Amino acid sequence: MAKTKSESGDEVPLGSKLRNSIGEGARRGLGIVDLVLRVMAAMATLISAIVMGTANQTLPFSTQSSQFKANYKDLPMFMFFVLANSIVCGYLFLSLPLSIFHIMEVASVTPRLILLIFDLMAMALATVGASTATSVVYLAYRGNVAANWVSFCSQFDSFCRRISGSLIGSFGAVLAFMLLIIISVITTFRRSS
Amino acid sequence: MAKTKSESGDEVPLGSKLRNSIGEGARRGLGIVDLVLRVMAAMATLISAIVMGTANQTLPFSTQSSQFKANYKDLPMFMFFVLANSIVCGYLFLSLPLSIFHIMEVASVTPRLILLIFDLMAMALATVGASTATSVVYLAYRGNVAANWVSFCSQFDSFCRRISGSLIGSFGAVLAFMLLIIISVITTFRRSS
Numbered sequence: 001m002a003k004t005k006s007e008s009g010d011e012v013p014l015g016s017k018l019r020n021s022i023g024e025g026a027r028r029g030l031g032i033v034d035l036v037l038r039v040m041a042a043m044a045t046l047i048s049a050i051v052m053g054t055a056n057q058t059l060p061f062s063t064q065s066s067q068f069k070a071n072y073k074d075l076p077m078f079m080f081f082v083l084a085n086s087i088v089c090g091y092l093f094l095s096l097p098l099s100i101f102h103i104m105e106v107a108s109v110t111p112r113l114i115l116l117i118f119d120l121m122a123m124a125l126a127t128v129g130a131s132t133a134t135s136v137v138y139l140a141y142r143g144n145v146a147a148n149w150v151s152f153c154s155q156f157d158s159f160c161r162r163i164s165g166s167l168i169g170s171f172g173a174v175l176a177f178m179l180l181i182i183i184s185v186i187t188t189f190r191r192s193s
Numbered sequence: 194m195a196k197t198k199s200e201s202g203d204e205v206p207l208g209s210k211l212r213n214s215i216g217e218g219a220r221r222g223l224g225i226v227d228l229v230l231r232v233m234a235a236m237a238t239l240i241s242a243i244v245m246g247t248a249n250q251t252l253p254f255s256t257q258s259s260q261f262k263a264n265y266k267d268l269p270m271f272m273f274f275v276l277a278n279s280i281v282c283g284y285l286f287l288s289l290p291l292s293i294f295h296i297m298e299v300a301s302v303t304p305r306l307i308l309l310i311f312d313l314m315a316m317a318l319a320t321v322g323a324s325t326a327t328s329v330v331y332l333a334y335r336g337n338v339a340a341n342w343v344s345f346c347s348q349f350d351s352f353c354r355r356i357s358g359s360l361i362g363s364f365g366a367v368l369a370f371m372l373l374i375i376i377s378v379i380t381t382f383r384r385s386s
Contacts, residue, residue, distance in 0.1 A: 074340065113379070120371055124320055131325045135328045139342070144268060146268065150342075178313055186306070
């Protein structure tokens, strides 16, 4: 096999050197994808929290049985959704400098492992927030005959459109976290091989 | 530095050889923890699915407004919970041979990466199942005044105890998955370093 002198003077196989240089480029590329995914997930959770947090409808008419106002604070799951998305969004913005650092300084494995553990926790929080809100949105649209829970989306149509729309960003962020974790694992594995 | 002859005849530093041999032991240890966690999570999701799937209560009395029977099939979130836990449990049992293989054959990195991606998806499924069921259990206990959804746990007390008890195993499995993923990442990183 063709060999070349390394900086320290030892002979290293040329194939190995070439593979390392390709690996370096791929790592930087994955680092940029990591940064873009973080920015997109941060924006998605921010928009989700704002859309849910500002969902508000007052009916122009009222009957004895129906409510006058609908607000995200009426249901604890929606409050949890706003809180969870805010926390995840804050974490994502805080993780951006570390993500940028990873693009420039590709040799750091331990900070990446710590980031991966935090990503995993943030993903779980985002999933719990989105899932609990989804089940309430489902009940708001469909109601439940067995439990005698009536749907309220026939009256509060614009409120329901907002709360169901806000779920999209949150589930998008969950998918972004799954990709971020897979990218982290691939990069950590490649870096140290 | 003290050096020793390796099998191929090249000289390798003694410190490096010692570190590798310690790493091997730690890897096998982590492999056993991985297997134990998988078995525990599989049992937890199986018990959760069975407890929820067999939750059933018929009232000895009835009024015009209250229901006669409560079953997990009354609420789609509980059916999803049983389905999600069954899928995750099946996956965990299928992953056991690969986990055992990882204890014996420590050099395989690619199967571990594939397993990690599946673990991540199974964790997301378990989290969604547990969260949606939790929000319905919360509504069953507390009801919601704003949405005019009444609590039914005052009547169906034994049914509610079962459905809330079934959540424990599912959330336990989510925690086990987080540990499994962290262990996989640490092992993959150590193996290839």
